[in-house]
Amino acid sequence: MPATPNPAPQLLALGPALSLKTFRHPARGSAHGCSGWRMEHYALVAEHVVMTDSVETSTLFKVASAIAADRAPPPPLLCAPTLQVAAPSACSSQRGV
Amino acid sequence: MRPYFAGGRPISLLKPTGGVRPTVIGEALSRLVGKLLMSQKGKCTIGKHFAPARFRDPTLARPQPAEAAQLGVGIGGGLEEFAHAVTVALQTHPFSPSPAVPLANHEGWVCISIDFKNFFNSILRPAIFRALLAVPGFVDLYHFLVAIYSKGDPAQLCADLGGGQEWDDVLSREGVQQGCSFGSFLAALALQPILEAVARTMPECLIAAYCDDVRICAPIPVALAAYRLLRRLARKDLGCEEVPSKGSAMWEGEMSHVALCSLSMFPSSMPGRTTRILHDKHLGVFVGDSRPESVAAVKAALHAKFEDKAALITRLRILSDPQIKLNLLRSCASTRPGFWLRTMSPSLTTDSSAWFDARLRECMDEIAAKPLTDHARLLATLPKHLSGLGLTSAMATRFPAHFASWLGAWSHITRMFPSAISLTANDLSTSTLPFALGLQASHHAVSSAAIALADNMNRHPLPFHAPTNPEVTDLSDFGTRQPHAQKSIASAYQSARWLNGFHFACSPARACMLSQSDQGAMAGFSAVPCGKAALTPSSFVTALQLRLRLPPHYP
Numbered sequence: 061m062p063a064t065p066n067p068a069p070q071l072l073a074l075g076p077a078l079s080l081k082t083f084r085h086p087a088r089g090s091a092h093g094c095s096g097w098r099m100e101h102y103a104l105v106a107e108h109v110v111m112t113d114s115v116e117t118s119t120l121f122k123v124a125s126a127i128a129a130d131r132a133p134p135p136p137l138l139c140a141p142t143l144q145v146a147a148p149s150a151c152s153s154q155r156g157v
Numbered sequence: 158m159r160p161y162f163a164g165g166r167p168i169s170l171l172k173p174t175g176g177v178r179p180t181v182i183g184e185a186l187s188r189l190v191g192k193l194l195m196s197q198k199g200k201c202t203i204g205k206h207f208a209p210a211r212f213r214d215p216t217l218a219r220p221q222p223a224e225a226a227q228l229g230v231g232i233g234g235g236l237e238e239f240a241h242a243v244t245v246a247l248q249t250h251p252f253s254p255s256p257a258v259p260l261a262n263h264e265g266w267v268c269i270s271i272d273f274k275n276f277f278n279s280i281l282r283p284a285i286f287r288a289l290l291a292v293p294g295f296v297d298l299y300h301f302l303v304a305i306y307s308k309g310d311p312a313q314l315c316a317d318l319g320g321g322q323e324w325d326d327v328l329s330r331e332g333v334q335q336g337c338s339f340g341s342f343l344a345a346l347a348l349q350p351i352l353e354a355v356a357r358t359m360p361e362c363l364i365a366a367y368c369d370d371v372r373i374c375a376p377i378p379v380a381l382a383a384y385r386l387l388r389r390l391a392r393k394d395l396g397c398e399e400v401p402s403k404g405s406a407m408w409e410g411e412m413s414h415v416a417l418c419s420l421s422m423f424p425s426s427m428p429g430r431t432t433r434i435l436h437d438k439h440l441g442v443f444v445g446d447s448r449p450e451s452v453a454a455v456k457a458a459l460h461a462k463f464e465d466k467a468a469l470i471t472r473l474r475i476l477s478d479p480q481i482k483l484n485l486l487r488s489c490a491s492t493r494p495g496f497w498l499r500t501m502s503p504s505l506t507t508d509s510s511a512w513f514d515a516r517l518r519e520c521m522d523e524i525a526a527k528p529l530t531d532h533a534r535l536l537a538t539l540p541k542h543l544s545g546l547g548l549t550s551a552m553a554t555r556f557p558a559h560f561a562s563w564l565g566a567w568s569h570i571t572r573m574f575p576s577a578i579s580l581t582a583n584d585l586s587t588s589t590l591p592f593a594l595g596l597q598a599s600h601h602a603v604s605s606a607a608i609a610l611a612d613n614m615n616r617h618p619l620p621f622h623a624p625t626n627p628e629v630t631d632l633s634d635f636g637t638r639q640p641h642a643q644k645s646i647a648s649a650y651q652s653a654r655w656l657n658g659f660h661f662a663c664s665p666a667r668a669c670m671l672s673q674s675d676q677g678a679m680a681g682f683s684a685v686p687c688g689k690a691a692l693t694p695s696s697f698v699t700a701l702q703l704r705l706r707l708p709p710h711y712p
Contacts, residue, residue: 064303065290065296065299068299068300069290069296069297069299069300070296070297071297071300072194072197072198072297072298072300072301074190074193074194074197075197078193078196078197079193082189082192082193082196083189086189090185090188091166091182092166092182092185093164093165093166093182093183093184093185093186093187093188094161094164094165094166094184094315095184095185097184097185097186098185099185099188099189101185102185102186102189123186124186124189124190124193127162127186127187127190127301127304128190128193128194128300128301129300129301130159130300130301130303130304132159132162132304133159
């Protein structure tokens with residue numbers, strides 16, 4: 061891969077009005093990705109959750125902007141300690157059942 | 158989260174010719190963001206990068222040498238322009254009609270078709286990002302694209318190992334994903350510098366691409382040098398291997414022995430190099446030459462394609478609901494030959510169109526539970542806003558579709574390939590080249606319809622949507638851009654069909670045609686059959702028979 065340019069290229073900021081229009085009017089019958097969500101689901105979110113006059117403050121717009129700017133959180137470290145989940149039997153014995 | 162948003166579900170689609178087309182269905186949110194960024198960038202900005210000459214003022218001096226044009230990204234109607242440009246370039250540069258009668262000072266052109274092995278999946282990502290960073294207009298897409306196509310933190314594709322029960326992660330490390338909003342854009346972006354480098358070495362040529370399908374039209378030595386350079390650069394810079402057996406060589410007229418010797422410098426596995434091919438397929442369009450056997454081969458290939466497309470009409474028989482049948486026939490089956498009607502000459506499409514229409518009529522007979530009269534057939538194949546059912550008749554639309562396709566494409570292809578297309582709009586009406594003859598026939602049919610409409614519009618009442626001033630662009634005015642050609646030509650032609658039907662109809666039928674052409678009058682027939690819009694089969698068939706004025710309701 062070519063080295064990351066320095067200074068970093070300017071970011072193409074998402075336009076609120078166009079974002080809302082794109083989210084609200086997606087292609088019909090879109091296929092779903094791994095999450096099972098289709099474009100129509102996001103259309104519902106944009107229709108019922110996002111206010112027309114305050115698109116920039118909506119969570120959907122913020123998440124979309126984060127993805128466009130490559131600001132999605134990094135993947136979890138596989139070697140990091142994870143919470144130990146107690147076995148159901150252990151819980152039962154603690155409660156004295 | 159980054160590999161998750163960048164990833165997706167890989168699925169394998171079977172190609173008609175065998176083999177597998179790997180496709181990835183990305184996460185919907187990423188696709189939406191990609192779509193949004195593409196819309197913000199604008200089709201025009203993208204188109205201007207890939208085919209700058211198409212957007213240039215024709216009065217400005219054209220650059221020397223020729224320019225490459227990528228018509229697969231950001232250009233509406235690019236596919237038809239591609240097919241028309243290759244056709245004109247070949248036909249205007251024929252080899253001598255026979256070896257015994259050489260054309261004075263004339264060297265024919267050959268069209269080399271180039272195809273790569275697994276282009277989208279094997280193209281090197283560093284090459285893509287080098288190309289992206291080299292174009293100031295697209296640099297601001299870097300952040301999003303590096304998230305999708307990073308090599309260090311590759312996208313995670315969740316492959317279904319069977320029945321949605323078992324899954325495995327595949328890391329996407331090379332190439333672009335077919336199905337991604339930016340897939341074709343990035344592949345074309347990486348290919349563009351190579352096309353431009355090749356075009357710079359060719360004084361007179363046509364070099365055009367539709368995504369990874371590249372065509373070079375030029376005299377044999379020029380085409381050979383360009384072919385070799387393209388092949389070398391694609392391997393070195395993009396890591397893509399050209400496959401000669403997937404390409405072809407075609408030309409118009411008869412080659413001399415010297416020219417045939419020059420042609421033998423191309424790889425021996427390339428179709429057309431050792432034995433002349435009868436026809437080829439350019440992005441689905443069947444292209445041949447003027448030999449009678451080639452014309453017959455093109456017609457046969459087209460007929461086979463129409464038979465394949467008509468298989469859907471046959472399969473409609475398994476449905477019991479006539480309302481669903483009619484909707485599917487109108488929206489999915491009857492429109493299928495449209496692409497070939499637009500891109501191929503009416504003389505080539507007439508037989509296949511007649512055959513396809515016969516299948517359409519059989520299916521309509523079955524839906525209406527009665528054989529259609531000629532008047533009923535006209536009503537069935539008129540647009541909905543002109544009292545029809547909206548079925549597309551291949552025979553009725555072949556002339557306007559072909560004419561409008563050329564009308565929309567001509568000014569663009571002459572701008573993009575001035576050295577390859579020396580013919581001017583003024584020459585079109587007198588030229589005897591096969592494409593010009595097809596265009597003249599289409600123009601004659603369309604202008605006759607417009608004249609008939611204009612001459613008779615005061616004798617009969619016209620439907621609301623009929624054009625009040627039907628004008629057809631003359632062939633000599635093809636140089637001007639016609640962005641809405643298809644719509645205006647179709648409107649004039651279909652209104653003339655309506656008027657013709659109205660002229661020969663009896664008074665009750667005329668009244669029926671007029672009332673049915675009011676706004677929304679035919680809406681019931683195009684409604685999705687669910688809820689209140691769904692009729693019982695017997696009610697629907699009766700309504701259909703009444704609308705089409707079929708006996709015994711009407712004589």
